[in-house]
């Protein structure tokens with residue numbers, strides 16, 4: 043038919059979108075890159091528009107290039123070994139770096155057009171270079187810093203008269219860099235106690251330039267996500283609740299009709315009875331390029347972000363107790379920051395959603411609570427106190443705090459090994475001790491050589507239950523427990539329509555043990571109620587290098603662990619163990635209708651294991667979280683090269699077989715793929731794109747669910763902070779932003795006209811012509 047052709051043409055006008063990944067930079071993701079604590083600043087003998095800043099990382103150093111005009115970070119370079127000093131050979135105008143590592147010779151540093159060039163050199167014995175880092179700024183007779191009045195004065199070295207003077211901020215800490223001509227010009231950079239670095243340039247006592255860099259985020263030790271709730275649907279929810287109040291269904295129906303009529307009338311009134319305005323508003327047609335409608339499209343975007351749960355705060359805490367909230371929907375812009383009054387070092391903090399409180403803990407057992415009244419205003423101080431009374435000794439040090447019971451605000455506090463005689467931890471509560479615990483709670487702790495099971499007694503005491511001790515040469519190199527997850531599907535449907543039932547027992551922990559003497563590694567999976575070993579896997583054919591990170595995570599019915607093996611060939615490996623009730627299809631051992639306590643009876647799982655190679659060294663591994671756990675889980679990987687990637691769990695499946703062994707039924711299975719041992723890195727899965735990050739050993743990789751089931755927010759919080767959104771199964775629940783609602787509705791209208799107007803018309807004409815009726 044002519045019109046079906048025409049319809050196809052219409053469809054082909056609607057453009058297809060293609061993904062270009064770098065355009066996601068700063069749109070779906072954002073990053074804050076830090077320098078850290080400045081140990082040395084080079085401002086002379088280089089380009090006068092730049093600063094070179096030296097800062098120390100865990101066991102290496104970082105050189106950063108900063109624009110002297112605005113403080114922007116231009117480039118960074120981490121060195122292979124720690125830099126102890128930077129020296130200047132004045133005769134040759136050479137800047138060279140000296141390393142801690144005695145085997146590394148000094149190297150020359152050159153800065154050319156915003157890049158570093160580092161080349162090894164031999165320093166001649168004849169030259170006498172001067173140290174830039176150890177240059178004393180305090181003992182100079184031309185500078186007077188008055189700490190009481192917070193002022194800095196420059197005096198003339200000959201006449202001892204003050205040439206320039208300026209005020210310093212009240213939290214002034216140190217003078218880091220100063221350059222002056224003792225007449226009219228002064229340029230200096232100071233640090234504050236809050237780890238802020240402030241630069242001033244004075245000309246004739248007038249401030250001509252100033253900027254600051256906040257480096258307090260480089261010392262982040264913990265983070266929490268705070269949701270910003272969407273209240274736009276509250277009136278609708280209230281309406282539905284009101285509707286349920288009616289006894290009579292007709293009254294309820296009348297109420298619904300009336301509210302909808304009211305809403306339509308209001309809509310018409312708001313658009314001044316103009317049908318054109320109503321249609322454009324309804325279809326968002328006015329979002330074409332127009333200054334005032336840009337504001338509108340921004341608002342619409344913001345409304346959607348709020349509805350989709352993308353609007354969140356990332357709250358981070360550093361060692362000094364500074365808590366900063368970053369707006370995740372606004373490039374990590376600082377929303378507020380507060381300073382805890384606890385004695386440092388601060389250990390961690392918790393977010394209690396029901397009472398909107400942040401609870402900060404320090405190493406010695408003191409705490410402080412802050413209440414967040416609205417997400418965008420700084421929280422207010424509530425109470426402080428100490429848990430020390432419930433500690434067995436006064437000098438116990440805390441290593442970990444975990445939330446136990448939301449209602450009673452109780453926490454399990456674990457002590458650092460050896461600081462608190464033999465006690466492992468205590469249970470403390472911020473709330474009132476209410477009813478006795480109805481449900482028994484179990485806690486599993488571990489140290490380097492043992493794993494201990496505990497049950498919490500009715501009076502909130504820790505009672506030991508079982509213990510696993512390792513042999514003398516063995517030590518635990520990785521440990522993980524099963525997170526609480528929603529079970530969506532208890533089985534895996536095979537291609538033959540049979541079902542393999544997953545082993546969904548929740549009380550599971552797993553650990554990796556390395557034997558120093560035999561250099562062998564094994565992985566155990568245990569039942570945390572009874573301490574029973576469910577699965578044990580020995581790796582005795584590989585030479586495992588435990589200097590590389592060993593990661594382990596537990597998901598629904600699987601355990602994934604990664605390690606670096608040196609033999610047979612050096613390679614990063616990812617292994618997976620999947621647990622099933624039985625490997626025979628359609629055999630179910632648990633009885634979902636008859637609950638028996640796992641303490642009385644338990645089923646042992648059957649398992650499958652598989653090993654994969656990965657082309658890059660994995661430093662951290664974490665699991666993506668979504669709202670209902672329906673979306674395919676993804677493993678989020680932090681790589682040694684500073685990139686962040688993810689891998690859908692389906693790729694590392696224990697059930698993949700070589701193609702030759704796959705039956706036709708196997709190929710019918712959802713997302714079935716033949717086993718290929720090497721997992722390639724797919725560019726589309728590198729979510730850090732072209733950026734390079736510096737994450738230290740203590741960095742944390744986390745994920746939080748959004749209101750969209752398909753989408754998960756991923757953050758890596760360490761020296762740098764990076765957040766992005768991932769959709770491991772594709773954004774199946776979001777319309778493309780350039781989805782053409784107008785064209786779709788237009789097509790529907792055309793179809794409607796064709797079916798209900800043209801077709802009857804044509805049929806009628808045909809009949810008329812058959813009957814030879816002339817019009």
Ligand SMILES: *[C@@H]1O[C@H](CO)[C@@H](O)[C@H](O)[C@H]1NC(C)=O
Nearest residue numbers: 091092109110111112116156
């Ligand atoms: C430093 O910043 C200023 C002002 O934004 C800019 O004009 C200049 O080009 C920058 N310098 C470098 C080297 O990027």
Ligand SMILES: *[C@@H]1O[C@H](CO)[C@@H](O)[C@H](O)[C@H]1NC(C)=O
Nearest residue numbers: 296297298299300301302304
């Ligand atoms: C509809 O609006 C009128 C006046 O604005 C109000 O009196 C009435 O209660 C509303 N009806 C419903 C069902 O909301």
Ligand SMILES: *[C@@H]1O[C@H](CO)[C@@H](O)[C@H](O)[C@H]1NC(C)=O
Nearest residue numbers: 328331332333334335336338
């Ligand atoms: C932009 O939109 C406003 C109404 O939102 C309208 O008054 C104005 O004329 C538009 N400007 C252009 C250039 O179309």
Ligand SMILES: *[C@@H]1O[C@H](CO)[C@@H](O)[C@H](O)[C@H]1NC(C)=O
Nearest residue numbers: 369372373374375376377378
């Ligand atoms: C960041 O937040 C500050 C206030 O907290 C605000 O003044 C500023 O405009 C924000 N910047 C951006 C880019 O939104």
Ligand SMILES: *[C@@H]1O[C@H](CO)[C@@H](O)[C@H](O)[C@H]1NC(C)=O
Nearest residue numbers: 383384408409425426427428
């Ligand atoms: C609580 O704060 C007050 C005032 O800052 C302080 O004097 C007191 O020592 C603090 N208590 C604890 C347990 O830290």
Ligand SMILES: *[C@@H]1O[C@H](CO)[C@@H](O)[C@H](O)[C@H]1NC(C)=O
Nearest residue numbers: 633635636637638639642643
């Ligand atoms: C539930 O299981 C227990 C132990 O297996 C058994 O004794 C009991 O009869 C079962 N109850 C039902 C209703 O099947």
